[in-house]
Amino acid sequence: MENLIVLGLAVAATSMTISTTHAGAPLRAWVSKNGPWFEKLIHCPWCVSHWLSLALTPLWMQVTNLAQWAVYTMSVVAISGLASAGIAYLFLALDALEGE
Numbered sequence: 681m682e683n684l685i686v687l688g689l690a691v692a693a694t695s696m697t698i699s700t701t702h703a704g705a706p707l708r709a710w711v712s713k714n715g716p717w718f719e720k721l722i723h724c725p726w727c728v729s730h731w732l733s734l735a736l737t738p739l740w741m742q743v744t745n746l747a748q749w750a751v752y753t754m755s756v757v758a759i760s761g762l763a764s765a766g767i768a769y770l771f772l773a774l775d776a777l778e779g780e
Contacts, residue, residue: 684752687733687740688759695728696764729760 698704699722712719721727733756743749 683741684755685759687736688756689763691729691732691736691756692725692760692763692767695725695732695760696767699723699725699728725764726761729757729764733757733760 698707708719708722711722721731730753733753737743737753737756738749741752743752
C-alpha cells in the first residue's frame with residue numbers, strides 16, 4: 681500500500697513540475713514544437729499524471745497481469761490527483777497570505 685502512496689506522490693510532483701513550472705518549460709516548448717496534438721496534454725497535470733502512472737507503475741510495483749496494472753495505474757492517478765489538488769490549494773493559500 682505504501683508503494684502506491686509513494687508512487688502517487690512522486691507522479692503528482694513530477695506531473696506538476698512538467699506541466700506548470702519553470703523547470704518544465706523546455707520540455708513543454710519541445711513538445712509544443714514537435715507534437716501539436718500533445719501540446720494541450722503537456723500543460724495539464726491531470727493528463728500528464730495518467731501517462732506517467734501508466735509508464736511508472738509496472739517499474740515500481742510488482743505487476744503480474746494486465747488487470748493489476750490497470751488497477752494500480754488508476755490508483756496512482758487518484759492519489760496523484762488528490763496530492764496535486766492539495767499542493768495547488770496550499771500555493772493559492774500562500775499567495776493569498778502574501779497579498780495581505
